[in-house]
Amino acid sequence: MNEKREFNIPGTYVFTPEHSRRGYPLNMFCMSLNKSENRDAFRADPSSYLDRFSLTPDQRKAVKERDWLGMLQLGGNIYYTFKLAIFDGLSMQYVGGSMSGITQEEFQQMMINGGRRQGDANTERAS
């Protein structure tokens, strides 16, 4: 099949089986924030809450630094990592801007102007 091709879309982290295996603990930590008692526990003591999940050191660092793009690169899936953004009171525009190197305001304006189109630098592979 064309597994190779979908890895090749610039700026896009397809949630393949390999990606899913790698991101399992990170995504399951994020998923846990659906429960209000878990949100309270994470808020009270982030570090010991994270100990409940078997994150890799890199994943743990990305969570601590709220490195939204880094989390994706380490196996995160946006629907899961966005749970952490919700916890922080952040919007999808903020996270979208953070991942694509612009501010929330710039991202919102880009969407109002019609969104990112094919040919935009972030849709092209660096040569």
Added chain:
Amino acid sequence: MAKFVGGIGTSHVPAIGAAVDHGKTQTDYWKPLFDGYEPAREWIKEKKPDVAIIVFNDHASAFSLELIPTFAIGVADTFEPADEGYGPRKVPSVEGDAKLAWHIARYAIEHDFDMTIANVMPVDHGLTVPLSIAFGQPEAWPCKVIPLCVNVIQYPPPSARRCLNLGKVIREAVQCYDEDVSVAIFGTGGMSHQLQGERAGFLNPEFDTMFLDGLSQDAEKLADIPRQTFIEEAGSEGIELVMWMIMRGALGEDVKETYRSYHIPASNTAAGLIILEEEGDKS
């Protein structure tokens, strides 16, 4: 005998639900989108379906990576709005139609679609936003709902072809149901959007227009679109559009498009809505 009154394809962007919940539908940002929904609200009010089959995807709410059903049908009497991290949306509980849902599940499995059967399935914005789009803010939803949840997050999701064929089997199931109920079917999600990565914010109105046209003109052509093409052309989250193919398949060979609206942006998404009805009444 049960019959279809028609189908609706619609985006299910959470921010659309939030705009309804927080009374923002008439702001400069949201009004053009909601104006486009009015004819659909009129249409469904006139059709008065007894049951709506809503094809949607769960977004890490009812299901996590612990369990990833490709197709899950809800057979319960009630489905509660899920807590997606904000607390549950303050919308009415969703009343199921257990008898028809079990009939569809049984028929589909007996015809080689091995559905997962869910007696407990909290429903997230993927299902409740389309209800808000169609019905606004009633005290109770005006019809029963059969949730049909499709995995489109974990790659690979079912193909567009597989989804079209599931729709065809659902049509047969409804047509041989022994009660005289009218059924609407919603295909939800999309249209083009990408939430993740450096390409976040990607939209493709040309692809969306081709897809909307194809629903009434050439569903077979849409069914041939590979998964990779959806991701490339409609964005990584735009692959949700395969769920519209289940709706399309349930409406039989020939359909006519009776309404469409299309608006950019709804949050990070190109929001589309289409109404399809059967050409003639052959059922």
